[in-house]
Amino acid sequence: MQINIHAPYKDRVQQALGDSNLRAAVSKATDRMTDARLAAMGAIxxxxxxxxxxxxxxxxxxxxxxxxxxxxxxxxxxxxxxxxxxxxxxxxxxxxxxxxxxxxxxxxxxxxxxxxxxxxxxxxxxxxxxxxxxxxxxxxxxxxxxxxxxxxxxxxxxxxxxxxxxxxxxxxxxxxxxxxxxxxxxxxxxxxxxxxxxxxxxxxxxxxxxxxxxxxxxxxxxxxxxxxxxxxxxxxxxxxxxxxxxxxxxxxxxxxxxxxxxxxxxxxxxxxxxxxxxxxxxxxxxxxxxxxxxGRSGMLARGYGEALLCIRCGACLNVCPVYQEIGGHAYGGVYNGPIGAVISPALAPEIARFKELPHATSLCGACREACPVQIDLPRLLLDLRSDLVEQGAAPKLEGWGIKGYARVMSSRRMYEKLGKLASISSNLYANLSGGNIQFLPPPLSGWTAYRDFAPFAPKSFREWWRERKLQ
Ligand code: SF4
Known part of the structure; x- marks a missing residue:
């Protein structure tokens, strides 16, 4: 199946995930290249x-x-x-x-x-x-x-x-x-x-x-x-x-x-x-x-100069769990994998053109470990996300969500109260639905479209610790 690289990002990813031949071919080849790289680098x-x-x-x-x-x-x-x-x-x-x-x-x-x-x-x-x-x-x-x-x-x-x-x-x-x-x-x-x-x-x-x-x-x-x-x-x-x-x-x-x-x-x-x-x-x-x-000189000026150290070896693609699942065409640009997720938006006159790519990552850091130039790709991806928010190119909801999160995390009382509320309500919902939560309303429905949502723990770590000390 040929992926339509002009389709919206989510559609491209869906097409790639639905193509078991593509996933098998990419996974086999990238594993082979990774083994060869490890052996060659390990020999010196x-x-x-x-x-x-x-x-x-x-x-x-x-x-x-x-x-x-x-x-x-x-x-x-x-x-x-x-x-x-x-x-x-x-x-x-x-x-x-x-x-x-x-x-x-x-x-x-x-x-x-x-x-x-x-x-x-x-x-x-x-x-x-x-x-x-x-x-x-x-x-x-x-x-x-x-x-x-x-x-x-x-x-x-x-x-x-x-x-x-x-x-x-x-x-x-x-x-x-x-x-x-x-x-x-x-x-x-x-x-x-x-x-x-x-x-x-x-x-x-x-x-x-x-x-x-x-x-x-x-x-x-x-x-x-x-x-x-x-x-x-x-x-x-x-x-x-x-x-x-x-x-x-x-x-x-x-x-x-x-x-x-x-x-x-x-x-x-x-x-x-x-x-x-x-x-x-x-x-x-x-x-x-x-x-x-x-766009290369602009990349340096905008703080993405580290990506210019890239020697285009492809090692970061081969170890990336996202690339291994969706292959290259789903990224929609000329460059793909972790380095593509950085340089496609960073090279473009408007980073918003590739606004999904900085999120096409698990931020696991495998790319940084593999890179022969030690490029900190996860940090660059986070910088791009931050620039997207500052430029108003990220969804408004994301900005509000992060602001709310920052507010909660800066107040212990609010954190504990909301944690309690989340625990009670999610456990109640889970009990009513007979186990895990399988449906959440938008904008959280994206999570339950692919996996269950586990309810929050009945007790926070702090409560558990306090009880343990009193025993
Ligand atoms: S591993 Fe490093 S040098 Fe190789 S393509 Fe990726 S970013 Fe570039």
Missing amino acids: EGQTLRAQVRQMKEHVLRQWPDYLLQLEMNLRRNGCIVHWAEGIADAQEIVKDIALQNGADLVVKSKSMATEEIHLNQALEEAGLRVVETDLGEYIIQLADEPPSHIVAPVIHKRLEEIAEVFEEKLDMPPTREASKMTALARAKLRREFFDAGMGISGCNFAIAETGTICIVTNEGNGRMVSSMPRVYVAVMGIEKIVPTVEDAFLQLQALCRSATGQQLTVYCSMTSGPRQAGDADGPEQVHVVLLDN
Whole structure:
């Protein structure tokens, strides 16, 4: 079943919860990735690595403008053409112009969340270009006409049988359930596209400021093909993806590979420091780098800078009990899981657009424990909730409820009296309904729609303690 990402949040969640195939596929894959991450991080001084990566990323953010200028200067010195894009429309226009000026009617792409964020495929297709995703997972969801549902594993929500159906329908493949046969077919089709493409586009896992180098990591080699085979190569990078030095790049690479897929190193790490030089056997004639802000500087200004430390490894998604149940599409944005619940509203001009996401969490803290950059995601989610209340974007009832709660909690007498009242009335109601409370009137009906409400304890802890001491 395909989830309608434009449906209201509650409907999306309902659709996801009703899809047992999706839940089984997501749960199996995320458990596997978590086991691999734990083993890979456990094989080294994982905590030390996490602390070092965080320190380096924090240092970059403190000197962000300096490193950006250094990166720009070195990219230009290497012969790259640098473009600054403030928002989605600018970035789309820049990439579209490069393609049209170079007469590229076929574009091959490597997996990139930044280009998902700016809806680049759609913009290029509207301009008459053909865009082909070349990461196997992205290729499958492009054929299925679906967005990615995981930062690292875009097709995590589909089972082998469902992927086979897509191949049969879209590629006329004879029925098979053998993954190797499907992969071989995709490989053959994509090989032709690499040869014919006039332009390649990728994201950027990190850019090295001191050398002006764009780095992309893949396991399939498609990133290298995209960045070296077509005549024109465009890298779209979020402006937070900077590391100061080559040593820092390898530090981040360790944390990224181990946390994302549990590998010591991905199969390919492709580094581009400029276009083909005289005498080079291959490489693109033009290299363009689009430095994309799209709300990132605003995030720092609004107090969400910690989320800019994210290296997009996906570890927080894999351990999140909410993501494991509903998968990625139910989040409704490009980014999903705990980090998506933070950056979708924080990147948006209006956080109210994603007002449900800061509540799509159990605040259990598993994401913080898994994060290789030690990002305090639960705190950021609480900050977003608080901002939603301050901006008047949270339901009025929630604001009144929290004010009432604060009032009760600041008066012992009121707390005890209301506690007694709640205990008597809930126990009476439970007795009348023969056990637990199965129905509460709105606005509390949301609770009893899915579970019983247990009546309050007949005695408060304080009463129980007092009686115990008197015995
Ligand atoms: S928040 Fe941390 S765990 Fe989640 S994707 Fe970013 S770096 Fe990975």
